[in-house]
Amino acid sequence: MSYRGDSKSFLDSAGVSTGDSVKIIKKDISYEGIILDRAEDADDKHLVLKLDNGYNIGLGIHDAEIILLKKGEKPKIELKPLNIEKDSKKIDISIISTGGTVASIIDYKTGAVHPAFTADDLLRANPELLEHANIKGKAVLNILSENMKPEYWIKSARSIADEINDGVYGVVVAHGTDTMHYTSAALSFILDTPLPVVLTGAQRSSDRPSSDAYLNLLNSVTAAKSEIAEVMVCMHGTENDSYCNLLLGTKVRKMHTSRRDTFRSINTSPIARVHKGNIQILDKEITYKKRNDGEVKLRDSLEPNVAFIKSYPGISEELIDYHIDKGYKGIVLEGTGLGHCPEDLIPSLERAYGEKIPVVMTSQCLYGAVNMHVYSTGRRLISAGVISAGDMLPETAFVKLIWALGQTDKLSEVKNIMQRNIAGEIQDKLSLKYFLV
């Protein structure tokens, strides 16, 4: 097992090994569960406990007491690299893992207590995937997606580009759900892809009866084999296991903390429904890029020094000044309604404009589009140089500004990029019909 140092001593003190049932008491709270293995590069101050409810939790060993309840069974499989023979009649699909629920506990289905994802774990847990394609697994990161950051977007995009250049037919990216939509937007701008790039994840871990991991992975492989050459999210379309939706990477958002059909297209329809190996295009109005023979283009220069600020009643203009003083290169505001903020902020926004720091206005309504021409506050914001995000999601506009500032340092060009459609994020005409569907 990969416990070492202090956490190994802690387990040894009670004669506990991976797979054993234990009780851990910490600050008057006690936890019962099974000790799971940890990732190879984990610290020696925490251990991972699988609770009876199926959740895995990390627990610091500081001030903790451990009692062995029952010795566990040894993992039944050996974690040697798989040597799967390639089937020349099948298509090659790469699955790139960045971490998250779908990856981190995915081998639990096999009964093995080994939560860290490696290239082969996914196939051990989901051997059925091999019926549908030659699967090539690759672990790029092993993080919880709340810890995702722009430098990891670049790392992931480069790995995807490598796979495409290696000749795979489609790419699946396993990702935590928390920030999957930020990453799907980032990959949409960074990559100009000739084939499908499909992000997927799980809201429930593989070892829970209600897990969505396998179906999401399977449908993502189907999507990766399709003719839709976009960066997309493929996740459950309903609370049951009926089908998955395929959602454009720049128009998608996690809308529910726990439902399996949490990912939703905003201001547009999902591109397609994926079910039992079939792709059903949902709306003829929705356009998408077709699979083609072009090269993948990697536009991976980013400027991560961008602030994302939610406007709220009583917000101080000093917060804008703080970001200017700190040397931030751009600001995305999540304003109210059609794209407003308190008038008290306007002098500081004018200052940002004077210092050539682009300020982009989005709406915390999420649905609809910014229109700063309607009310006086909006007009004043336009005069202060504030750039409208149109019908872009706030999260997408934030990611796009990071990308735009990586492409140019000219304010006029940044403004031009922000208001021009690059990857489906801006629609010519906003359709009101895609509201809460």
Add this chain to the structure above:
Amino acid sequence: MSYRGDSKSFLDSAGVSTGDSVKIIKKDISYEGIILDRAEDADDKHLVLKLDNGYNIGLGIHDAEIILLKKGEKPKIELKPLNIEKDSKKIDISIISTGGTVASIIDYKTGAVHPAFTADDLLRANPELLEHANIKGKAVLNILSENMKPEYWIKSARSIADEINDGVYGVVVAHGTDTMHYTSAALSFILDTPLPVVLTGAQRSSDRPSSDAYLNLLNSVTAAKSEIAEVMVCMHGTENDSYCNLLLGTKVRKMHTSRRDTFRSINTSPIARVHKGNIQILDKEITYKKRNDGEVKLRDSLEPNVAFIKSYPGISEELIDYHIDKGYKGIVLEGTGLGHCPEDLIPSLERAYGEKIPVVMTSQCLYGAVNMHVYSTGRRLISAGVISAGDMLPETAFVKLIWALGQTDKLSEVKNIMQRNIAGEIQDKLSLKYFLV
């Protein structure tokens, strides 16, 4: 008319009066429309122009050129105070105005060019309301709701309490839509009301054929006469004029920039549907406080020094430190998923806890509930003293923290208040069925 000083000189220079059609050229952009009157207390640097598309805009006169196109007709009504005789058979309802689209152009229906709201304007524009109640109008504020701030919540709440103490049967509050849900949450915590307090507004001004102003007002008067003693929002339930929804003030959010049915209950059902004078309770599971003979309670001590911070990939822990250093008394985080933020923030969140500054975690998913027990990041946040907002909306949690810190300065009591239901904002059991409906 209420133009004076520079703006009056500017209009006089072209022989223009209120109601005239003009062309204004400014920075190579020209605007055509009708000059509207301004609020009495407006500055003398701007004028209000009604564009042909029905929108009213504010234009600074600096560097502007004005051309008279056509003299307008004089307003047909005199703006003397109305002396409406009270009908002793009818119920007394107060309409309190704070500004916004519903109030600011409401008298346009009568043909009068007088955009500022006074107590009687609303009745001039909507004389039909008098068939349903004795209406008493009162203008408390005249602001665009993006400029709403905690001190105005107090001012509005006190006015409402005065009306209730004066013996009215119900209160309607006219409010801009941008931040109506922040104000409805604030009034929910500040006021313990024995009768209905109904916020309403308009997504389209009264002078546009598609205006929702009158129906929203009319249905709000119906709601104010009802037996539901809650602070609520009453707005269109669909894009057409079929009915309005009555939404609990702490569970409601503006979800679309421009649709008329933009206000939606999150994680719950609307309390009722309002249509042609009838109130139809929608879901027997939804509980509400009944009209009663109690006194109104005004708990109007607030601590406005609360930050509302959206978590995003790459956010710096320095932003948390900044707010601590600035003397903020509380922080509400809009985290990802079940209530997470990048682990890089945790040391600064621990610092906040050490300095007795409550940090409350909400989710940018909006739907669902924070649960920090599931993943390791959440556990670490709990250890760092971060308080879960449960199924509270981020906006409601922000408002509630402002209110909680006004009630006590003890951290343990603040935590207790934040996790205890006060005004329907926290549900015992989260129902997954109220998703995007």
